[in-house]
Amino acid sequence: MATEVFFDFCIISACILFSMAVRVSCPILQRFYIPTAVIAGFLGLFLQHFFSVFSKNLSVYPGILIAILFCTMTLSKDGGISKSDFKRIKESLFVNAAAELSQFGVFIIVGIIILPVIFAGINPAFGLMLPAGFIGGHGTAAAIGSELVKAGWSDSLSIGFTFATVGLLGGIFFGIVLINIGARKGYITSIRKVGDLSDDFRRGLIPEGKRSAFAEETIHPASMDTLTWTLSSILMCVGAAYGINHFLSLLWGFTAPAYGLALLCGFVVSLVFHRIGASSYLDKKLVMHAGSCSADYLIAFGIASVNIQVVLDNLAPILLLVVAGFVFVLLWFVAGRFLFSDYWFERSIFIFGLSTGVFSTGVLLLRIADPHFETGVLIDFGLAWIILSVMDLLLVTFSPVLVSGGLGLGFGGVLCVLAALCVLLARLKCKSGC
Numbered sequence: 001m002a003t004e005v006f007f008d009f010c011i012i013s014a015c016i017l018f019s020m021a022v023r024v025s026c027p028i029l030q031r032f033y034i035p036t037a038v039i040a041g042f043l044g045l046f047l048q049h050f051f052s053v054f055s056k057n058l059s060v061y062p063g064i065l066i067a068i069l070f071c072t073m074t075l076s077k078d079g080g081i082s083k084s085d086f087k088r089i090k091e092s093l094f095v096n097a098a099a100e101l102s103q104f105g106v107f108i109i110v111g112i113i114i115l116p117v118i119f120a121g122i123n124p125a126f127g128l129m130l131p132a133g134f135i136g137g138h139g140t141a142a143a144i145g146s147e148l149v150k151a152g153w154s155d156s157l158s159i160g161f162t163f164a165t166v167g168l169l170g171g172i173f174f175g176i177v178l179i180n181i182g183a184r185k186g187y188i189t190s191i192r193k194v195g196d197l198s199d200d201f202r203r204g205l206i207p208e209g210k211r212s213a214f215a216e217e218t219i220h221p222a223s224m225d226t227l228t229w230t231l232s233s234i235l236m237c238v239g240a241a242y243g244i245n246h247f248l249s250l251l252w253g254f255t256a257p258a259y260g261l262a263l264l265c266g267f268v269v270s271l272v273f274h275r276i277g278a279s280s281y282l283d284k285k286l287v288m289h290a291g292s293c294s295a296d297y298l299i300a301f302g303i304a305s306v307n308i309q310v311v312l313d314n315l316a317p318i319l320l321l322v323v324a325g326f327v328f329v330l331l332w333f334v335a336g337r338f339l340f341s342d343y344w345f346e347r348s349i350f351i352f353g354l355s356t357g358v359f360s361t362g363v364l365l366l367r368i369a370d371p372h373f374e375t376g377v378l379i380d381f382g383l384a385w386i387i388l389s390v391m392d393l394l395l396v397t398f399s400p401v402l403v404s405g406g407l408g409l410g411f412g413g414v415l416c417v418l419a420a421l422c423v424l425l426a427r428l429k430c431k432s433g434c
Contacts, residue, residue, distance in 0.1 A: 041303025133163025
């Protein structure tokens with residue numbers, strides 16, 4: 001078992017390295033900013049489908065990796081949001097929340113009411129997997145899909161990873177198209193075109209002279225390596241999450257989502273470290289890099305574990321929802337022109353990337369439109385994320401439980417109402433001049 005896990009990670013690591021070499025030498029992949037992990041995932045999928053190179057544990061890894069990723073989100077944070085910060089980020093916070101809540105709400109309802117009329121016998125949670133993959137990405141698809149597998153729908157992970165992969169690739173492609181259109185029409189403040197980006201940004205290799213410090217050494221090597229200290233802190237939180245789940249299972253016969261418990265454990269440990277004066281010795285950049293590393297492996301393993309036959313069997317509803325999903329996200333992009341009081345294009349393109357892929361997709365598209373982050377959009381969304389991450393956790397935790405439990409229709413309706421409320425709050429003018 002341990003040897004199988006080790007070799008699985010060795011194989012996917014080789015796929016990642018090979019894919020990096022392919023990306024560096026392939027201008028087409030650079031032009032559309034296809035992440036190395038996505039290429040590696042497709043390579044792993046090919047190897048698994050034709051040669052069965054991975055063990056039977058392949059579908060288990062995404063659930064563990066998402067727990068690591070969620071843990072680093074809270075372990076790497078210090079402090080909260082001040083009142084002045086909240087006034088500044090109000091529009092970004094509420095519009096982003098409305099886009100996410102409405103995507104979950106609308107497609108949960110579509111999956112329960114419309115899809116069964118067109119496709120007899122389809123699982124009522126099918127519609128949920130579109131936002132799980134689109135606005136959630138591979139991590140949320142793994143999280144929600146794992147819970148639905150426990151509820152009896154074995155195909156949910158493959159469906160979710162398919163939506164996540166299509167959303168990620170389509171989000172980058174259509175996002176770049178929108179940016180070029182925006183540059184020609186003068187919507188972008190910096191008037192930046194995709195072709196103007198530096199070679200190192202496109203290829204992914206940073207030359208000497210442009211490199212920045214990866215992390216700080218906070219622990220003397222005579223005691224232990226700083227990386228050992230960082231990984232120990234992360235794995236302790238993740239291990240505690242799985243330990244709590246085991247305890248809950250023994251006592252009451254149920255388990256909570258491990259990724260949610262890992263996020264809470266990371267938050268608690270962060271508070272403890274802050275209280276005892278150890279917080280400054282945990283390098284936050286290194287923790288974030290550990291989370292990014294787990295995300296790369298999560299995407300690669302997630303795509304590699306897709307069951308091609310399941311996708312083919314459900315191709316028609318998948319294509320229907322993919323088209324509807326992109327139209328839905330595009331409508332939100334257009335709505336941004338009327339919802340944001342400044343830098344509407346930059347804010348909308350960030351939400352477009354976030355709504356089809358992951359946070360880094362939004363950052364990627366924003367980086368093209370706002371190369372030096374002069375608009376302040378990234379800072380606003382970064383602060384808003386502290387609040388939005390709580391909403392994400394609640395959505396990911398309760399969506400699969402309520403939908404699989406037959407309460408999806410009411411839950412979807414509530415989410416749509418909350419989305420409408422967020423739009424109204426975004427448009428309210430603050431009397432204090434925010």
